[in-house]
Amino acid sequence: TMAFRHKNTRRIEGLDSNVWVEFTKVAADPSIVNLGQGLPDISPPSYVKEELAKAVAVDRLNQYTRGFGHPSLVKALSQVYERVCGRKIDPLTDILVTVGAYGSLFSTIQALIEEGDEVIIIEPFYDCYEPMVKMAGAKPVFIPLRYKNDGNSASSADWVLDPTELANKFNSKTKAIILNTPHNPIGKVFTREELQVIADLCIKHDTLCISDEVYEWLVYKGNKHIKIATLPGMWERTVTIGSAGKTYSVTGWKLGWSIGPQNLIKHLQVVHQNTLYTCATPLQEALAQAFWVDYKRMDDPDCYFYSLSRELESKRDRMAQLLREAGLKPVIPDGGYFMIVDVSTLNVDLTDVDEKQPYDYKFVKWMIKSKKLSAIPLSAFCGPETKRRFEKYIRFCFIKKDSTLDAAEVILKNWNQQTD
Amino acid sequence: THFLSLSLQVKMSRPVQARRLEGIDKNIWVEFVKLAATYSTVNLGQGFPDFSPPDFLKEAFVRALSRENHMLHQYTRAFGHPPLVKILAQFFGKLLGQDLDPMANVMVTVGAYQALFCCFQAFVDEGDEVIIIEPFFDCYEPMVKMAGGMPVFVPLRPKAPEDGKLMSSADWQLDPAELASKFSERTKAIVLNSPNNPLGKVFSRGELKLIADLCVKHDVLCISDEVYEWLVYDGKEHIRIASLQGMWDRTVIIGSAGKTFSATGWKVGWAVGPNRLLQHLRTVHQNSVYHCATVAQEAVAQGFRRELELYGKPDSYFIQLPKALQQKRDWLVQSLDAVGMKPIVPEGTYFLVADISEFKSDVPDVPDSDEPYDSRFAKWMVKNKGLAAIPLSAFYCAAHKNNYNHFIRFCFAKEEATLKAANDILQKWKREKTSP
Numbered sequence: 001t002m003a004f005r006h007k008n009t010r011r012i013e014g015l016d017s018n019v020w021v022e023f024t025k026v027a028a029d030p031s032i033v034n035l036g037q038g039l040p041d042i043s044p045p046s047y048v049k050e051e052l053a054k055a056v057a058v059d060r061l062n063q064y065t066r067g068f069g070h071p072s073l074v075k076a077l078s079q080v081y082e083r084v085c086g087r088k089i090d091p092l093t094d095i096l097v098t099v100g101a102y103g104s105l106f107s108t109i110q111a112l113i114e115e116g117d118e119v120i121i122i123e124p125f126y127d128c129y130e131p132m133v134k135m136a137g138a139k140p141v142f143i144p145l146r147y148k149n150d151g152n153s154a155s156s157a158d159w160v161l162d163p164t165e166l167a168n169k170f171n172s173k174t175k176a177i178i179l180n181t182p183h184n185p186i187g188k189v190f191t192r193e194e195l196q197v198i199a200d201l202c203i204k205h206d207t208l209c210i211s212d213e214v215y216e217w218l219v220y221k222g223n224k225h226i227k228i229a230t231l232p233g234m235w236e237r238t239v240t241i242g243s244a245g246k247t248y249s250v251t252g253w254k255l256g257w258s259i260g261p262q263n264l265i266k267h268l269q270v271v272h273q274n275t276l277y278t279c280a281t282p283l284q285e286a287l288a289q290a291f292w293v294d295y296k297r298m299d300d301p302d303c304y305f306y307s308l309s310r311e312l313e314s315k316r317d318r319m320a321q322l323l324r325e326a327g328l329k330p331v332i333p334d335g336g337y338f339m340i341v342d343v344s345t346l347n348v349d350l351t352d353v354d355e356k357q358p359y360d361y362k363f364v365k366w367m368i369k370s371k372k373l374s375a376i377p378l379s380a381f382c383g384p385e386t387k388r389r390f391e392k393y394i395r396f397c398f399i400k401k402d403s404t405l406d407a408a409e410v411i412l413k414n415w416n417q418q419t420d
Numbered sequence: 421t422h423f424l425s426l427s428l429q430v431k432m433s434r435p436v437q438a439r440r441l442e443g444i445d446k447n448i449w450v451e452f453v454k455l456a457a458t459y460s461t462v463n464l465g466q467g468f469p470d471f472s473p474p475d476f477l478k479e480a481f482v483r484a485l486s487r488e489n490h491m492l493h494q495y496t497r498a499f500g501h502p503p504l505v506k507i508l509a510q511f512f513g514k515l516l517g518q519d520l521d522p523m524a525n526v527m528v529t530v531g532a533y534q535a536l537f538c539c540f541q542a543f544v545d546e547g548d549e550v551i552i553i554e555p556f557f558d559c560y561e562p563m564v565k566m567a568g569g570m571p572v573f574v575p576l577r578p579k580a581p582e583d584g585k586l587m588s589s590a591d592w593q594l595d596p597a598e599l600a601s602k603f604s605e606r607t608k609a610i611v612l613n614s615p616n617n618p619l620g621k622v623f624s625r626g627e628l629k630l631i632a633d634l635c636v637k638h639d640v641l642c643i644s645d646e647v648y649e650w651l652v653y654d655g656k657e658h659i660r661i662a663s664l665q666g667m668w669d670r671t672v673i674i675g676s677a678g679k680t681f682s683a684t685g686w687k688v689g690w691a692v693g694p695n696r697l698l699q700h701l702r703t704v705h706q707n708s709v710y711h712c713a714t715v716a717q718e719a720v721a722q723g724f725r726r727e728l729e730l731y732g733k734p735d736s737y738f739i740q741l742p743k744a745l746q747q748k749r750d751w752l753v754q755s756l757d758a759v760g761m762k763p764i765v766p767e768g769t770y771f772l773v774a775d776i777s778e779f780k781s782d783v784p785d786v787p788d789s790d791e792p793y794d795s796r797f798a799k800w801m802v803k804n805k806g807l808a809a810i811p812l813s814a815f816y817c818a819a820h821k822n823n824y825n826h827f828i829r830f831c832f833a834k835e836e837a838t839l840k841a842a843n844d845i846l847q848k849w850k851r852e853k854t855s856p
Binding site: 012255267 | 425427428431432436437438439440441444445447449450453466468469470471472473478481482485486490491492493494495496497498530531533534537541542543544545559562563566567608639641669670682683684685686687696697699700702703704706707708709710711712713714715716
């Protein structure tokens with residue numbers, strides 16, 4: 001037999017498994033009510049779909065565009081975000097368009113993080129942060145959100161960082177902290193005071209901030225999304241990441257962006273030109289046109305950025321109600337389109353399930369099989385030390401059309417009537 | 421006064437960017453694309469068609485959008501939209517004589533560019549050597565470096581053509597002994613690009629066997645960039661190195677919808693290979709971009725379904741496109757030959773390299789210049805004649821940039837009017853040179 005020494009590189013060692021690969025396969029069965037993966041089953045706005053059809057009819061829009069971002073798109077992004085941030089943003093030097101926010105996270109981490117660096121990750125976290133940091137050769141340093149009130153958290157606002165604990169995570173090796181606000185999976189919207197604590201530490205230790213703000217428009221009444229990059233001393237050390245998928249309910253367009261000072265963005269651009277060079281043209285053009293529509297009405301409540309949020313708030317409230325009726329205590333999110341809930345009160349005994357997986361993994365698998373309802377186990381979003389703390393929580397996605405939520409309602413209402 | 425701790429001072433004096441970016445920040449395209457945009461009236465520089473993708477492809481895209489089911493605007497399967505990987509497995513399985521599993525042997529990427537990136541990240545570790553044949557598509561070198569690898573270059577060397585004949589891309593060949601000498605214990609992979617950008621060379625079976633035998637002997641991987649696989653002329657055959665003895669297990673084949681269907685802006689590519697190699701590409705992919713855009717994948721799948729049905733028939737786009745491009749190649753060859761630029765007739769791709777030594781008088785030699793002659797020539801030409809092309813030195817490593825510095829590359833995937841306009845510029849130029 002032929003010798004074959006070709007195994008994988010060190011940088012991807014141990015990074016092959018992935019919660020999504022496992023759970024999206026299981027939930028792909030159409031008879032299952034899928035509240036797991038964060039993907040809308042509502043339609044994107046019609047003008048967004050129309051712009052894409054228009055773009056593909058223009059010959060030159062089917063060929064390569066500018067590598068760092070299609071000119072009309074970076075112009076539109078600079079206008080929208082200049083307004084939001086209250087500062088001048090140069091479309092050519094301060095913005096990079098990437099393949100989804102995922103691509104922005106990757107470009108940022110590859111550009112700025114390397115072996116010997118430590119990166120602070122707040123738990124629970126969107127699961128890609130940890131493997132991306134590891135792939136860059138750096139060490140993830142975890143800090144959990146903890147409840148303020150003992151046991152009975154009703155709101156995402158009850159989950160907070162301990163300022164002393166946070167301060168102790170910073171040292172001379174800390175290259176960056178990854179912030180996600182509004183937060184996936186809990187739905188927390190960090191307050192100005194909370195952001196100031198993080199900012200103060202970043203400035204004190206000369207640390208970068210990678211701010212994942214993909215759910216920036218999805219904040220519910222009584223809450224305000226604040227960009228940490230707008231705090232004093234933070235613009236020059238922050239890369240802020242956004243997503244077309246989450247902004248316009250088009251996750252399948254896979255367009256995202258990084259915005260920040262030229263001296264940081266230029267390094268992301270170098271990564272980009274050496275990884276995929278340019279993003280798809282017709283999608284970028286269509287997105288630019290959609291942004292112009294909404295930029296012009298940013299003072300108007302009908303702007304999609306606000307109307308989507310209103311639509312989701314009522315879905316949030318409905319989801320919470322359904323879960324309560326099933327005897328559960330959901331954590332009401334202040335933002336985002338996920339809701340976590342402690343399922344231990346249902347007392348589903350899975351001790352005979354012969355797997356070494358955490359309780360929530362077993363619970364979700366059992367729920368998919370026996371209740372035909374899917375969710376995502378929260379321990380997937382935790383570092384090794386914290387998995388036990390979150391293993392009784394699961395995450396539901398509520399950016400779903402009424403008929404999907406109706407189907408979920410039927411299952412949850414009938415939950416206690418079945419005894420398996 | 422604010423006292424800075426010593427460790428903070430040290431941190432602040434370090435560069436903010438990671439070391440993996442060292443030496444890979446420069447990019448020829450950034451400069452030349454800007455020049456073309458500013459000065460060119462006829463752009464034969466960057467490699468993309470100035471004609472539209474075929475109607476059937478655009479229609480497939482619009483049909484996908486107008487369906488009741490709007491879920492095509494949401495995430496699809498991360499490693500490739502099922503209809504696309506299924507048809508790719510079927511299509512390439514036929515061509516390779518292999519039974520391909522769409523879930524294990526095919527992965528969709530954001531253009532062939534990202535497939536290349538995944539290969540280097542998956543297989544090239546610090547200290548690994550990767551053999552690159554010059555001239556090469558410029559991204560191979562920085563990608564190898566970003567992965568911590570060491571590029572090892574081996575040139576195609578031009579043989580003089582027969583008397584009275586124009587040089588062909590076939591006349592540029594590897595020296596077998598020289599190639600063999602580049603393989604060492606540290607050699608992880610060789611990058612093969614056939615048909616080759618920029619020369620247009622289509623490697624013959626004998627040439628591929630030479631490479632294959634060395635790969636097998638030294639247990640080396642082959643990253644086979646075959647994006648121009650359908651663009652072969654004069655009845656030549658594109659041979660897939662993975663179909664040679666001992667090669668399937670050690671080759672990743674890379675393809676591109678952009679080049680296949682004249683839709684470079686869609687950024688849909690793929691990698692095909694054995695599961696034991698693809699599994700590692702999947703790991704890189706799921707930790708870097710994860711999903712590719714859905715709608716374009718759906719449309720490309722439809723395009724391939726049409727082509728599978730029409731395979732070998734005159735209406736097949738894979739027959740129509742090279743037929744049309746061969747004509748354009750021949751026009752450009754004629755234009756260049758008529759004015760004294762010596763074209764190297766390409767066997768494949770939509771690029772053509774020409775020898776500009778006879779035009780040197782317009783752009784004087786600058787003996788101590790850092791910049792290779794052809795680069796200065798190309799810049800002068802776009803600024804003064806409005807004709808954009810790319811210097812061949814762009815496709816060589818820094819150490820070899822001056823070895824072949826009197827050639828420029830033209831892209832001829834252009835409308836007839838564009839090629840005629842190029843001809844007018846060249847004719848006028850010739851007249852200006854020959855009149856006193």
